[in-house]
Amino acid sequence: MITNQLALMRREIWEHRSIWITPAAVATITTLMAVAMVIAVAAFGEILNPDIEKIADATVPESMRRVALAVFLLGNTTVFLFAMWFLGIFYCLDALYAERKDKSILFWRSLPITDAETVVSKLLTVAIAIPLATMAGVIVSHLLNLIIVSIWLASEGANPMRFIWGAVPLFDTWIAVTTILLAVPIWLAPLLGWFLFISAWAKRGPLLRAVLPIAILPILEYIVFRSWTLGEAILSRLSIITMPIFESIAKAGFDEDDLQSMLSENISLVSWLDYGRFLTSIEVWAGLVVCGIFSTAAIYVRRYRDES
Amino acid sequence: MTSLVSARNVSKSFGSVRAVDNVSFDIEKGKITGLFGPNGAGKTTLLKALLGLTDCDGDLSVLGLDPFRQRKELMKNICFIADVAVLPGWIKVEQLLDFVEATHPNYSRKRSEELLSRTKVRKNAKVRELSKGMVTQLHLSIITAVDARLLVLDEPTLGLDIIFRKEFYSNLLNDYFDGERTILITTHQVEEIENLMTDIIFINDGRLLLDTSMESLASKYVELVTSGEDADRARSLGPLYERDVFGKKVMTFEGVDRDKVSAFGELHTPSVADLFVAKVMGAAG
Numbered sequence: 001m002i003t004n005q006l007a008l009m010r011r012e013i014w015e016h017r018s019i020w021i022t023p024a025a026v027a028t029i030t031t032l033m034a035v036a037m038v039i040a041v042a043a044f045g046e047i048l049n050p051d052i053e054k055i056a057d058a059t060v061p062e063s064m065r066r067v068a069l070a071v072f073l074l075g076n077t078t079v080f081l082f083a084m085w086f087l088g089i090f091y092c093l094d095a096l097y098a099e100r101k102d103k104s105i106l107f108w109r110s111l112p113i114t115d116a117e118t119v120v121s122k123l124l125t126v127a128i129a130i131p132l133a134t135m136a137g138v139i140v141s142h143l144l145n146l147i148i149v150s151i152w153l154a155s156e157g158a159n160p161m162r163f164i165w166g167a168v169p170l171f172d173t174w175i176a177v178t179t180i181l182l183a184v185p186i187w188l189a190p191l192l193g194w195f196l197f198i199s200a201w202a203k204r205g206p207l208l209r210a211v212l213p214i215a216i217l218p219i220l221e222y223i224v225f226r227s228w229t230l231g232e233a234i235l236s237r238l239s240i241i242t243m244p245i246f247e248s249i250a251k252a253g254f255d256e257d258d259l260q261s262m263l264s265e266n267i268s269l270v271s272w273l274d275y276g277r278f279l280t281s282i283e284v285w286a287g288l289v290v291c292g293i294f295s296t297a298a299i300y301v302r303r304y305r306d307e308s
Numbered sequence: 309m310t311s312l313v314s315a316r317n318v319s320k321s322f323g324s325v326r327a328v329d330n331v332s333f334d335i336e337k338g339k340i341t342g343l344f345g346p347n348g349a350g351k352t353t354l355l356k357a358l359l360g361l362t363d364c365d366g367d368l369s370v371l372g373l374d375p376f377r378q379r380k381e382l383m384k385n386i387c388f389i390a391d392v393a394v395l396p397g398w399i400k401v402e403q404l405l406d407f408v409e410a411t412h413p414n415y416s417r418k419r420s421e422e423l424l425s426r427t428k429v430r431k432n433a434k435v436r437e438l439s440k441g442m443v444t445q446l447h448l449s450i451i452t453a454v455d456a457r458l459l460v461l462d463e464p465t466l467g468l469d470i471i472f473r474k475e476f477y478s479n480l481l482n483d484y485f486d487g488e489r490t491i492l493i494t495t496h497q498v499e500e501i502e503n504l505m506t507d508i509i510f511i512n513d514g515r516l517l518l519d520t521s522m523e524s525l526a527s528k529y530v531e532l533v534t535s536g537e538d539a540d541r542a543r544s545l546g547p548l549y550e551r552d553v554f555g556k557k558v559m560t561f562e563g564v565d566r567d568k569v570s571a572f573g574e575l576h577t578p579s580v581a582d583l584f585v586a587k588v589m590g591a592a593g
Contacts, residue, residue, distance in 0.1 A: 106361075
């Protein structure tokens with residue numbers, strides 16, 4: 001069972017190269033942006049990024065520099081989060097559709113692997129493999145960005161060991177980001193389950209068939225009941241910042257200044273994540289149940305549909 | 309003899325269409341059975357039921373298992389090629405071997421690699437970069453490396469040229485068949501496998517037309533080549549089917565006394581292809 005799952009997940013990574021290409025591309029873009037920023041500073045003498053300005057300012061207290069570094073890294077991470085959001089959705093849409101499109105489903109089904117094992121491997125890929133691949137990209141991007149800023153600081157005569165490497169809360173940030181990246185698919189679970197079901201069911205155009213009901217049903221609800229409950233639920237689910245794990249941060253506010261002042265009191269991002277609230281949240285568990293229903297439907301469709 | 313496949317009153321309907329209609333047969337261990345039928349006869353549906361890819365009515369047992377409900381267990385001891393094009397194009401040959409090795413308990417990677425070393429298939433090539441013949445060689449190298457008790461081939465050589473087709477069947481016999489294993493095969497190129505088969509099954513319109521061994525064909529069926537008045541007299545014996553060949557009449561008889569028929573012309577044992585046409589057309593006529 002575990003051997004099969006590992007082999008199936010490895011197959012997913014072989015087939016869906018976007019799982020590692022996307023984080024690699026984002027890491028490249030964020031690194032190039034850091035290079036461009038440093039070049040712009042060298043050329044125009046003006047630092048456009050306020051976090052970098054604080055990091056480079058020798059008069060800024062150590063605690064504020066640590067906060068500025070953490071916010072700089074989190075800003076960088078946001079790009080990865082959005083990329084992973086799209087990656088997860090498009091992966092699920094393709095996961096059970098591509099094998100029918102290229103007719104390889106008959107080959108996969110000729111092996112001693114159940115339909116349930118196959119669908120579970122798709123869920124595990126989106127829940128574990130994609131976040132971990134994204135985290136690898138985040139780590140590489142953070143290190144490259146910090147190295148680039150260090151080189152620039154050194155060229156300005158500052159000591160990067162003091163300004164960057166001695167101050168940056170790297171491991172705390174990485175643990176917090178890993179937790180967030182793993183929480184995102186759990187939060188998006190009902191939508192990912194829905195997309196997986198559509199990818200097993202749709203004969204063509206899975207994207208349209210997946211998105212249309214999500215777009216139309218809230219409008220119908222509004223027309224018929226003059227209420228917006230479904231729309232709000234879907235929008236809340238689509239948004240990463242509404243995750244219960246951010247409840248403590250949400251109370252403090254999502255504005256960068258709010259975040260700065262919140263972190264200046266307690267620099268540990270890990271301690272600001274609301275694990276208990278996330279794990280006991282009815283929304284999270286209800287979402288997982290919905291995901292389970294759609295995934296079961298996907299298994300049923302894969303098992304009973306005649307592909308000839 | 310041990311029945312590896314036992315079908316009793318097996319039926320499968322799609323809406324009002326009965327694709328397989330009350331079919332019963334057995335396939336015994338160590339046999340090479342050809343399953344033949346015209347397009348739409350129900351062959352593929354029947355094979356899918358045998359492979360657990362679709363549910364059906366009636367009693368169907370393959371290797372003592374219920375194929376639909378015990379598909380995973382069944383697939384450990386059964387291999388099939390449903391069509392030459394089903395291997396995924398994106399995968400590399402090496403990855404494919406890795407995957408099968410990790411998921412199939414009865415697969416020998418060493419055996420696959422031995423077989424592939426005799427071909428031009430490169431291990432770092434993607435399947436989509438291979439010719440159709442090479443894809444078939446790759447697929448065959450995988451399934452023949454599985455220590456399976458039953459091999460099911462559904463039009464395995466479709467779209468291949470004659471050299472690859474000959475090679476395919478030659479490899480099948482040399483590398484897979486050992487008298488202990490069992491093969492079930494469907495193809496429209498009946499004449500190419502006529503000498504391989506030990507048994508044949510014909511189906512048409514979802515119904516079983518014939519289920520017999522190749523050995524017993526000669527005693528059950530005879531083909532008469534005749535003309536003129538002899539043809540009229542032979543016709544009174546009730547041929548299964550009659551056709552014209554170069555101005556002569558060729559009649560296929562079932563279960564008649566050879567001595568009786570021999571008085572009217574030249575006798576042959578019908579080829580499987582001719583018998584197939586006779587049974588299908590005879591049933592229709």
